[in-house]
Amino acid sequence: MIRMEGIRKEYRMGENVVAALDGVDIHIRPREFVSIIGPSGSGKSTLMNIIGCLDVADAGVYMFDGQEINDYTEDELADIRGRKIGFVFQQFNLLPRLTARENVELPLIYQGMSAGKRRARSREVLEMVGLEGRMNHKPSELSGGQQQRVAIARALAGKPSLILADEPTGNLDSKTGAEVMRLFHELHEAGNTIVLITHDANIASQTPRSIHIHDGRVLEPATESEVVI
Amino acid sequence: MQTISMAFKAIWGNKVRSFLTMLGVIIGVMSVIVLISIGQGTTAEVAESISAMGTNLLTVSIQTRKPGRFGGGSSGAKGTVILKLDDILTLEDEESIASVSPTVSGSLTVKAGSMNTTAQITGALPAYAGIVNQGVQSGRYIADADVTNRSAVCVIGTELATTLFGNTDVVGNTMHIDGRRFSIVGVLESKGTSMGGSTDNALILPFTLAQRMLDSTTIDSIYISAVDSANVDTAQEAVERWLYRKYQNENSYSVMNQTQMLETANETASTLSLMLGGIAGISLLVGGIGIMNIMLVSVTERTREIGIRKAIGAKRRNILMQFLIESVVISGMGGVLGLVFGLLLMHVLEGVLGMELVMSVGVAQLAIGFSMGVGVIFGLYPANKAARLRPIDALHYS
Numbered sequence: 001m002i003r004m005e006g007i008r009k010e011y012r013m014g015e016n017v018v019a020a021l022d023g024v025d026i027h028i029r030p031r032e033f034v035s036i037i038g039p040s041g042s043g044k045s046t047l048m049n050i051i052g053c054l055d056v057a058d059a060g061v062y063m064f065d066g067q068e069i070n071d072y073t074e075d076e077l078a079d080i081r082g083r084k085i086g087f088v089f090q091q092f093n094l095l096p097r098l099t100a101r102e103n104v105e106l107p108l109i110y111q112g113m114s115a116g117k118r119r120a121r122s123r124e125v126l127e128m129v130g131l132e133g134r135m136n137h138k139p140s141e142l143s144g145g146q147q148q149r150v151a152i153a154r155a156l157a158g159k160p161s162l163i164l165a166d167e168p169t170g171n172l173d174s175k176t177g178a179e180v181m182r183l184f185h186e187l188h189e190a191g192n193t194i195v196l197i198t199h200d201a202n203i204a205s206q207t208p209r210s211i212h213i214h215d216g217r218v219l220e221p222a223t224e225s226e227v228v229i
Numbered sequence: 230m231q232t233i234s235m236a237f238k239a240i241w242g243n244k245v246r247s248f249l250t251m252l253g254v255i256i257g258v259m260s261v262i263v264l265i266s267i268g269q270g271t272t273a274e275v276a277e278s279i280s281a282m283g284t285n286l287l288t289v290s291i292q293t294r295k296p297g298r299f300g301g302g303s304s305g306a307k308g309t310v311i312l313k314l315d316d317i318l319t320l321e322d323e324e325s326i327a328s329v330s331p332t333v334s335g336s337l338t339v340k341a342g343s344m345n346t347t348a349q350i351t352g353a354l355p356a357y358a359g360i361v362n363q364g365v366q367s368g369r370y371i372a373d374a375d376v377t378n379r380s381a382v383c384v385i386g387t388e389l390a391t392t393l394f395g396n397t398d399v400v401g402n403t404m405h406i407d408g409r410r411f412s413i414v415g416v417l418e419s420k421g422t423s424m425g426g427s428t429d430n431a432l433i434l435p436f437t438l439a440q441r442m443l444d445s446t447t448i449d450s451i452y453i454s455a456v457d458s459a460n461v462d463t464a465q466e467a468v469e470r471w472l473y474r475k476y477q478n479e480n481s482y483s484v485m486n487q488t489q490m491l492e493t494a495n496e497t498a499s500t501l502s503l504m505l506g507g508i509a510g511i512s513l514l515v516g517g518i519g520i521m522n523i524m525l526v527s528v529t530e531r532t533r534e535i536g537i538r539k540a541i542g543a544k545r546r547n548i549l550m551q552f553l554i555e556s557v558v559i560s561g562m563g564g565v566l567g568l569v570f571g572l573l574l575m576h577v578l579e580g581v582l583g584m585e586l587v588m589s590v591g592v593a594q595l596a597i598g599f600s601m602g603v604g605v606i607f608g609l610y611p612a613n614k615a616a617r618l619r620p621i622d623a624l625h626y627s
Contacts, residue, residue: 049621052540054540054620054621054624055621074545074619075544075545075546078539078542078543078544078545078620079542079544081539081540081541081542082541082542082543083542087540087541089624093533093536093537093540093624094537095534095537095538097238097239097242098238106538106541107541107542109231110538110541110542110543110544110547111542154541158542
């Protein structure tokens, strides 16, 4: 599903060039549930942007779902994001003026799906996350856990190859956080590929495999003690 | 479809701001429509009053010269050739000419009872009524005998009659013109007001007497009617030949026919319309700048929204269209509301100005089209700015 070889990404900070990613090699198979863990400043956000096709690497090879992501235009990247990746963010990132259902339908609109199919699909995924009774509520009328489940439903709507979750439990209390993690496990068992990015070792330990990242490099093999929190 | 409903949602979510933005376009469209229709109304009225005088009409004006250095302001100083009434009447011998009436005009004080005012006096021959197509509604017109005898009789316009007597039933009454007593023998047909002054305020006197009262022995304008509209050009040539024989100088006189007068009036009026429309167009432009301003603010405010949309698969085109449609919807709604308010304002102004204002479909289409165009042009820059935002930058914007 994901194969990265020698991925580099540099940022210019004034006169200095800082390598956010300094030769990263990662391999993730289909149907895997992997966490990427690292402290802030380790480069994991940059890595997430590249995995999620929000940004492209300066050097290295990135194969995603059999496609080499390289020299793509912004619109081609948008197309890949829309069809193949479902994002779940720490801040939920729902559009406040739209109802839960409209938020879930949004990626389907950009894929050009007809209104009838969109309605059916949005109901289906909202049922999957247990929010069929809240479809016409605005995000402000939902609890944090419910908002994150709407966001997960939105990520699932387009039947993506990969679900990319960035600190999905970071804004939730431990109880709702655990519920969301349980949902991810269910989705994994249903056959989805999930990459979860976190700085929380406790969350990372719940996934079958963890990739540790530190100072722009992957530490392998990683042990619990090496993780700097 | 989806994008349009999204645009309406975004506009509705910011009702006050959207309305204020729209206001610029509303005022712009309203002023375009109202000012252009006033311009067109004026044109129509002038044209109507000119053609009401008959299409067979020719008018001759003799260029008067300034009193000579030694002239001492005597009345004989106008022109080198003094036209005599009998001279002019020989024009009627031309086959293409039906009738001829020289006129003199000037302002004099008129008085009836305790009412006192200044009126425009026209001295004319009986033929004048037929030439300018304005007879009497009661009583009689100036007769040949009045001209010969310099009788102190006059024919009065309806509005002047109302001013002086309070009604138009004034045949047989007397009035004073410049201190001299006149009896009113007829009341003119009403023709309504026009740009060139109302004939309803006119006072027609026998030509010979008017010359004396106005202390003018020369003739400076002649009204001529051709036998029919097909002969207007022939008649005009005959008149010009005749005048050239008299003056030997083309600059001393000018002959105008109704078509030329209509053209001149139309030209003036369309220049006026264009100018008014242009001024109004500027306000529409200012409205457009208002839209651009607000759209730029809106793009900045919704940077995060743009980031989210892009992350879940929106292409540049989608974002561009979203913001463009929003600005076009704002300007289009402004255009429609401007049209409605413009029509209401025109209705009010019709009463105030006393003229009939008609909005042509073309002007309405132009105004709506122009306002939509303003939405596109001034929405393009902000929409493009939104579309070019990089998703990661937009997502991390707070």
